[in-house]
Amino acid sequence: MCGIFAATGESAVADVLVEGLRRLEYRGYDSAGIAISGKGGIAVRKNVGPVGALATMLESEPAYGECGIAHTRWATHGEPSARNSHPHCAPGIAIVHNGIVENHGELRQELAARNAQFVSETDSEVIPWLVREELMRGEKPWAALQKAAARLSGSFAIAMLSEDEPGEIFAIRKGSPLVTGFTDGKAFLSSDLNALAGIARHAIALEDGDSARITPDCIDIRDHDGRIVNRPLLPVESRIATYDTGVHEHFMAKEIFEQPEVAARIDAAYHDGTLMEQLLSIDFSRVRRINFVACGTSYYAAAVARHWMQQHAGIECTVHVASEYRYEALPQFYSGEVAVLISQSGETADTLAVLERLQHLGMPVLGVVNDTNSTLARNADMALPLMAGLEIGVASTKAFTAQLMILAHLAIHATGRRLGAAASPGRLRDQLASTPDLLAKALLCEEGVIETARQLGDARSAIFVGRGPFQALACEGALKLKETSYIHAEGFAAGELKHGPLALIDEHMPVFALAGDQEMMPKLASNIREIAARNGRIHVIGDREAILSMKDVATGAITLPSAPDLVRPIITAIPLQLLSYHAALQRGLNVDRPRNLAKSVTVE
Numbered sequence: 001m002c003g004i005f006a007a008t009g010e011s012a013v014a015d016v017l018v019e020g021l022r023r024l025e026y027r028g029y030d031s032a033g034i035a036i037s038g039k040g041g042i043a044v045r046k047n048v049g050p051v052g053a054l055a056t057m058l059e060s061e062p063a064y065g066e067c068g069i070a071h072t073r074w075a076t077h078g079e080p081s082a083r084n085s086h087p088h089c090a091p092g093i094a095i096v097h098n099g100i101v102e103n104h105g106e107l108r109q110e111l112a113a114r115n116a117q118f119v120s121e122t123d124s125e126v127i128p129w130l131v132r133e134e135l136m137r138g139e140k141p142w143a144a145l146q147k148a149a150a151r152l153s154g155s156f157a158i159a160m161l162s163e164d165e166p167g168e169i170f171a172i173r174k175g176s177p178l179v180t181g182f183t184d185g186k187a188f189l190s191s192d193l194n195a196l197a198g199i200a201r202h203a204i205a206l207e208d209g210d211s212a213r214i215t216p217d218c219i220d221i222r223d224h225d226g227r228i229v230n231r232p233l234l235p236v237e238s239r240i241a242t243y244d245t246g247v248h249e250h251f252m253a254k255e256i257f258e259q260p261e262v263a264a265r266i267d268a269a270y271h272d273g274t275l276m277e278q279l280l281s282i283d284f285s286r287v288r289r290i291n292f293v294a295c296g297t298s299y300y301a302a303a304v305a306r307h308w309m310q311q312h313a314g315i316e317c318t319v320h321v322a323s324e325y326r327y328e329a330l331p332q333f334y335s336g337e338v339a340v341l342i343s344q345s346g347e348t349a350d351t352l353a354v355l356e357r358l359q360h361l362g363m364p365v366l367g368v369v370n371d372t373n374s375t376l377a378r379n380a381d382m383a384l385p386l387m388a389g390l391e392i393g394v395a396s397t398k399a400f401t402a403q404l405m406i407l408a409h410l411a412i413h414a415t416g417r418r419l420g421a422a423a424s425p426g427r428l429r430d431q432l433a434s435t436p437d438l439l440a441k442a443l444l445c446e447e448g449v450i451e452t453a454r455q456l457g458d459a460r461s462a463i464f465v466g467r468g469p470f471q472a473l474a475c476e477g478a479l480k481l482k483e484t485s486y487i488h489a490e491g492f493a494a495g496e497l498k499h500g501p502l503a504l505i506d507e508h509m510p511v512f513a514l515a516g517d518q519e520m521m522p523k524l525a526s527n528i529r530e531i532a533a534r535n536g537r538i539h540v541i542g543d544r545e546a547i548l549s550m551k552d553v554a555t556g557a558i559t560l561p562s563a564p565d566l567v568r569p570i571i572t573a574i575p576l577q578l579l580s581y582h583a584a585l586q587r588g589l590n591v592d593r594p595r596n597l598a599k600s601v602t603v604e
């Protein structure tokens with residue numbers, strides 16, 4: 001999604017801005033641009049397409065200066081075009097903006113009536129014109145930005161240049177992240193801390209409502225009430241994370257194949273339960289209900305965790321999609337109720353809105369989050385790190401299995417707390433310890449998956465079914481397939497088919513049956529037979545035994561290693577991820593950056 005990068009104190013700032021934008025590319029975008037304060041005023045260069053195209057443009061139309069702002073845009077208001085890309089300008093002002101200005105329609109009308117000249121269709125373009133009006137009233141640029149931002153509804157992270165103060169960057173945020181960074185005589189600003197790795201020695205995250213004035217030697221921050229504040233220093237990685245695919249062709253493949261290593265890292269850190277004890281300030285022996293909240297793939301991880309929590313720890317759980325839960329009428333909470341918010345990025349706008357809402361209501365919030373410097377990690381009452389490493393492919397893969405690993409450890413911890421040794425938490429931990437090895441074995445199914453992807457041919461739809469936790473995996477498999485290959489796919493509880501979806505079945509419909517829930521195997525088998533009776537093309541995904549039990553009705557099978565109950569849902573993710581990867585490749589699609597999607601969904 002949109003990204004901001006800005007720098008001051010750099011002798012050739014254009015190069016630094018382009019490098020900053022490259023570091024934001026993985027988030028997904030459709031156009032890129034920069035503005036530089038130079039001798040002749042502010043120079044703007046922007047273009048639709050990749051950052052590389054902007055870099056080429058800068059070779060023929062260079063822009064010189066020491067201070068600049070830059071942006072990658074993911075279109076929300078107005079098509080991807082040079083005109084709509086950022087920076088947006090008013091005389092003497094250039095801004096870049098992440099977020100959405102919800103009242104842009106009325107502001108646009110009001111400003112146009114006072115001679116503002118809009119050239120784009122974006123919501124963001126009202127911002128420089130609001131700032132300009134404040135400047136005309138005699139405000140200095142920093143105060144002008146604060147006053148302009150006070151007129152905006154919605155969420156924003158804004159970086160601004162003003163011809164009145166060349167060499168300075170002004171910034172303000174509400175609901176969208178911004179991080180400043182500095183090193184000797186240079187200062188930076190970005191929407192993503194990872195972009196500062198190796199170039200800033202220290203970083204400071206702006207808090208909601210903060211604004212900043214950034215010069216090469218000094219970063220001043222004011223809070224929402226205009227008081228000068230000191231915010232804590234954050235560690236910055238000394239080296240940029242490797243943005244290469246290693247021996248793989250794509251980030252998605254690299255991240256799929258990293259999963260055994262990630263699981264081993266997690267197990268080493270969480271296995272003896274000490275880390276969980278240190279990080280949790282919740283006494284699970286008293287918890288009466290857990291409300292899981294997340295989006296997309298993280299939501300499906302929550303849906304699996306619900307089964308584990310209820311089955312092992314006996315704690316009632318609810319699972320919610322954050323975009324709905326942030327607005328839903330909420331029941332009266334119990335005193336022993338907690339929320340678990342799950343997010344790879346820790347910056348998903350809907351999930352953060354839920355965080356704010358629940359904290360306001362006084363409910364303890366546990367974050368399960370990959371980016372430990374993200375807003376969720378910083379603002380949740382406590383956070384469990386996923387330890388998956390940077391995930392670049394838009395389709396979440398290693399973060400999903402890492403979420404499952406951590407949530408399984410959380411369920412074991414809660415089980416031990418509530419039921420003591422009688423519940424054998426040690427046995428469950430031993431089961432989980434076999435995950436890295438079993439993930440490695442599961443990856444051996446790739447050849448079979450390539451063939452299955454081929455058999456999909458030009459299928460336009462696919463169905464995934466499962467029972468128990470495998471229903472959530474069916475939905476995750478469908479999400480993965482649609483996002484990378486653009487094949488329409490749905491996941492269902494297998495028992496639900498006859499209540500409607502069975503009407504979709506004919507000889508052209510591929511159905512993937514996730515045969516992982518051993519207790520429910522006979523039930524799944526009869527659901528599968530109902531599909532077979534209607535000529536559906538059934539691919540069974542499970543261990544040898546499960547496949548044998550459905551041999552007579554299956555068109556194809558993907559074999560997984562036998563695994564303990566707790567681990568089976570985790571390894572079932574592997575063929576689903578590989579299927580979506582290979583189906584996309586076979587269709588010639590960009591697996592790492594599917595159309596219309598962004599890695600970090602920072603707008604509502």
Ligand code: M6R
Pocket residue numbers: 295296297298342343344345346347348351394395396397479480483599600601
């Ligand atoms: O960063 P988050 O985990 O909060 O992101 C949530 C979803 O946007 C994300 O999982 C999305 O569904 C993935 N692209 C799915 O592969």
